[in-house]
Amino acid sequence: MSDGFLLQAVIYLSAAVLCVPLAKRLGMGSVLGYLIAGILIGPFVLGFIGAEGKDIMHFAEFGVVMMLFLIGLELEPLKLWKIRKQILGIGLSQVAGTTLLIFLVALLFRQQWQTALAVSLAIAMSSTAIVLQSLKEKNQLQSAAGQNSFAVLLFQDISVIPILALLPLLALHPATPVTEADHSWLGNIPGWLQTLSVLGAVILVILVGRYIIVPLLRIIAKTRLRELFTASALLIVVAIAYLMEEVGLSPALGTFLAGVVLANSEFKHELESDLDPFKGLLLGLFFIAVGASINFHLLSAQPLLVTFLTLGIILIKIIILLLLGRIFKLSIDQNLIFAIGLSQIGEFAFVLFSFIGQLNILNHEYTDLMMAVTALSMTVTPLLILANEKLILPWFGTKESIKPAADIIDEKNKVIIAGFSHFGSTLGRFLRANGVEATILDNDSDRVDLLRKMGFKVYYGDATRVDLLHSAGAAEAQILITAIDSPEINAQLVETIHKHFPHLELLVRAKNRFDAYELMDLGVRNIYREHLDTSIRLGVDVLRKLGHRSYSAIRAAQNFLKYDEEAMWKLSEHRHDQKEYIVNVRKQIELQEMLLKNDQHHDPTANDHAWDSEFLRENVTQVK
Numbered sequence: 001m002s003d004g005f006l007l008q009a010v011i012y013l014s015a016a017v018l019c020v021p022l023a024k025r026l027g028m029g030s031v032l033g034y035l036i037a038g039i040l041i042g043p044f045v046l047g048f049i050g051a052e053g054k055d056i057m058h059f060a061e062f063g064v065v066m067m068l069f070l071i072g073l074e075l076e077p078l079k080l081w082k083i084r085k086q087i088l089g090i091g092l093s094q095v096a097g098t099t100l101l102i103f104l105v106a107l108l109f110r111q112q113w114q115t116a117l118a119v120s121l122a123i124a125m126s127s128t129a130i131v132l133q134s135l136k137e138k139n140q141l142q143s144a145a146g147q148n149s150f151a152v153l154l155f156q157d158i159s160v161i162p163i164l165a166l167l168p169l170l171a172l173h174p175a176t177p178v179t180e181a182d183h184s185w186l187g188n189i190p191g192w193l194q195t196l197s198v199l200g201a202v203i204l205v206i207l208v209g210r211y212i213i214v215p216l217l218r219i220i221a222k223t224r225l226r227e228l229f230t231a232s233a234l235l236i237v238v239a240i241a242y243l244m245e246e247v248g249l250s251p252a253l254g255t256f257l258a259g260v261v262l263a264n265s266e267f268k269h270e271l272e273s274d275l276d277p278f279k280g281l282l283l284g285l286f287f288i289a290v291g292a293s294i295n296f297h298l299l300s301a302q303p304l305l306v307t308f309l310t311l312g313i314i315l316i317k318i319i320i321l322l323l324l325g326r327i328f329k330l331s332i333d334q335n336l337i338f339a340i341g342l343s344q345i346g347e348f349a350f351v352l353f354s355f356i357g358q359l360n361i362l363n364h365e366y367t368d369l370m371m372a373v374t375a376l377s378m379t380v381t382p383l384l385i386l387a388n389e390k391l392i393l394p395w396f397g398t399k400e401s402i403k404p405a406a407d408i409i410d411e412k413n414k415v416i417i418a419g420f421s422h423f424g425s426t427l428g429r430f431l432r433a434n435g436v437e438a439t440i441l442d443n444d445s446d447r448v449d450l451l452r453k454m455g456f457k458v459y460y461g462d463a464t465r466v467d468l469l470h471s472a473g474a475a476e477a478q479i480l481i482t483a484i485d486s487p488e489i490n491a492q493l494v495e496t497i498h499k500h501f502p503h504l505e506l507l508v509r510a511k512n513r514f515d516a517y518e519l520m521d522l523g524v525r526n527i528y529r530e531h532l533d534t535s536i537r538l539g540v541d542v543l544r545k546l547g548h549r550s551y552s553a554i555r556a557a558q559n560f561l562k563y564d565e566e567a568m569w570k571l572s573e574h575r576h577d578q579k580e581y582i583v584n585v586r587k588q589i590e591l592q593e594m595l596l597k598n599d600q601h602h603d604p605t606a607n608d609h610a611w612d613s614e615f616l617r618e619n620v621t622q623v624k
Helices: 003-025 030-041 051-060 062-073 077-082 084-108 113-123 128-137 144-170 191-221 226-246 251-262 268-293 296-301 303-327 332-341 348-358 364-396 422-433 445-453 466-471 487-500 513-521 532-545 550-574 578-601 613-620
Strands: 415-418 438-442 458-460 479-482 505-510 526-529
Touching: 003 030, 003 268, 030 128, 030 268, 030 364, 062 128, 062 144, 062 226, 062 251, 062 268, 084 113, 084 144, 084 303, 113 144, 113 348, 128 144, 128 268, 128 332, 128 364, 144 251, 144 332, 144 348, 191 226, 191 251, 191 445, 226 251, 226 268, 251 348, 268 364, 268 458, 268 466, 296 303, 296 364, 303 332, 303 364, 332 364, 348 364, 415 422, 422 438, 438 445, 445 458, 466 487, 479 487, 487 505, 487 513, 505 513, 513 526, 513 550, 526 532, 532 550
Parallel strands: 415 438, 415 479, 438 458, 479 505, 505 526
Antiparallel strands: none
């Protein structure tokens, strides 16, 4: 790694550390802070980074790649089917409406229809990175504006596939010859074959995800090495991005498709947890790179044209989005948030304009111009969002309460079960049979696969990880049951829950009495020893077979369980002194037998019974 690359990385990270907290303090949001940092250190302002900074730009683009992969992971077919009307309704309307209006405007400026259509399709895209980040920071993801924005962005992301397939058919001239810098073989083949190549690449990603990646993850999961699973998650993203780039397609598109394929796998939440920290950092670097890439020389050379295009496109998109919001019955405040938030040109436009230039649909000069307009519109949007929040929305008030952002999870249940082996699965079946649904986590991929085939919805993942618990909805749940057979993992999970989710009521499995003592030291009150109930149940059957009445046998079992639980709490105080512990165990055993014999002969109607069990328990336990 060269010193120049390290210096660029230091400059980027330093700018982020300085500018983002300041922007947040001023109420501008982190996205605008990153963009301002990029502008300041870019070649056209302070000049801390020059042309060599392009290496960082390529590196930072993986933030968008990972974001699209994680979005794809959220999109299970069933979930998509539930919101199909919203996606096809407002999503299709936005893309079609924006494309049509920009297309007509371009024709008025005497552009060829192929060029006008290609450019209008690219301009119809909005920035998934900026919009989702802004909505998340302002806790608006679950609002009407957030839900409709997500539907539009989702349709846009999906529509990139047919757009990339369509563009080669719009090529006016032979594609630009392949150079050393651009070694993609896609540019050397006819337009119809390029279209087939795009569709073939999409099918290949789907097949690889289903038949290669999932089995590979199962093999990796068996090693039980967390860092190896993280490495494999990064490998998936980087490898698919590289292969898509090799054939001249969008890396972000490829990873998005891979995410969709893996959305139904048992590794969904583990992949989310492993990649989310990388996504946040690289996405910030991407925003800095966008700010640094704004061509102020072009802006100063043609200020009126660049300004007219940028503001004109934003205005057209706002008008269309406001009309759609009105049609889909958004309140005024939600409609403004929705329209202004989606008014920029998105990061996918960089990909589309690059492909358009490669196909010679747009010449090099105008391709650079549209790239600059795209970056500038992304920079202006956070300012517009801030102005809307501070200056416009106060005039209308907030008509809809904005719910806090929920953890991304397929289901929200009051109960979470960690560990789903024989103990946990029996418990889960009992709860489900009684109408109680639970979110189930397990760290054994083979068991998860088997249970899924049996009809259980089980998620693969390490339940001791805070990010995975958040993803599983621990912040909203009431009870967490740890049915894990490892005392060490149980102890670790208990500490994590107490620290991050203190509201959760913990019910913990223990292998034996000594494991239960360790859990007591951690403050756990609800402890369930593995074989205690089974042993007592067997004892009840023995009493029945020897002629005891069922009622008497069951009552004896209940009393034994009660006395044994009480004795365990008393014995825990002496467990570190073996001699003292043995003495007290013998006393407790003797006391329990006396209490049980007394219960057998106790007449509830006799007020002066000499062997009253409560009196005996309170007095005998004082004897050392």
